[in-house]
Amino acid sequence: MRRPLVMGNWKMNGSLVANQALLDALAPVATECSGIDIAVCPSHIYLPQVSSICEGSAIQVGAQNMCDQDKGAFTGEVSAEMLRDFDINYVLVGHSERRAIYGETDVQVAAKVEKALQKGLVPVLCVGETLEERKSGDMQQVIETQIRAVLQHSTIKAFAQLVVAYEPVWAIGTGETATPEQAQEVHAFIRDLLAQESAEIAARTTILYGGSVSAANADALFAMPDVDGGLVGGASLKAGDFAAICRAAQGSL
């Protein structure tokens, strides 16, 4: 059985004081929700702080991005080994904001996934369509292309270790959420795509939904058979909301 995962993407938010307060509030929730995995992804600069606060707790830590190279003249970048130095478990790869604002391509995303796996990190591969792509009927093609880039680079074996996050771009930070049925349709599509390569691995791959997940909609989303938890942006900055989302995942067991 797949273990639910709720992951907070703090994006470019937080401060030393705010991070401490948020994690203090979440610590008992993580203990209470022992049937699920919980992780938070702060900005790189706060990873040492957050990693140290979370040491020994049930909250795991992820980074929001990493470089696909090992070391050297890549100003401003952070390598997988540097993340490992701070006991980071997860790394978001190919978030739609990285793709849209910083021009990350499927090829770069696939290279990052491979590098993260090589270095013992769990990549969270973000995929999803824009509203235009959905309206024009290209949704499945777009998602298939994003997934196939990783299959081509790393084979289906990568999906035995990574996490997929389906995040429709039109639902991120907009307050507009995919309905549980819309999310289920795409999650099942992704799992079927993976099953063409290995039914066994497809059945084990964790697929998160992301896009305006909230305390109000988490129960219904997590009740869907192929939705294995959530990647949560805005609501992960509010302890009460994030706690309710974690409890919804625990309740889906």
Ligand code: PEP
């Ligand atoms: C995200 O940034 O991954 C995200 C899902 O954001 P939000 O929950 O705010 O839509």
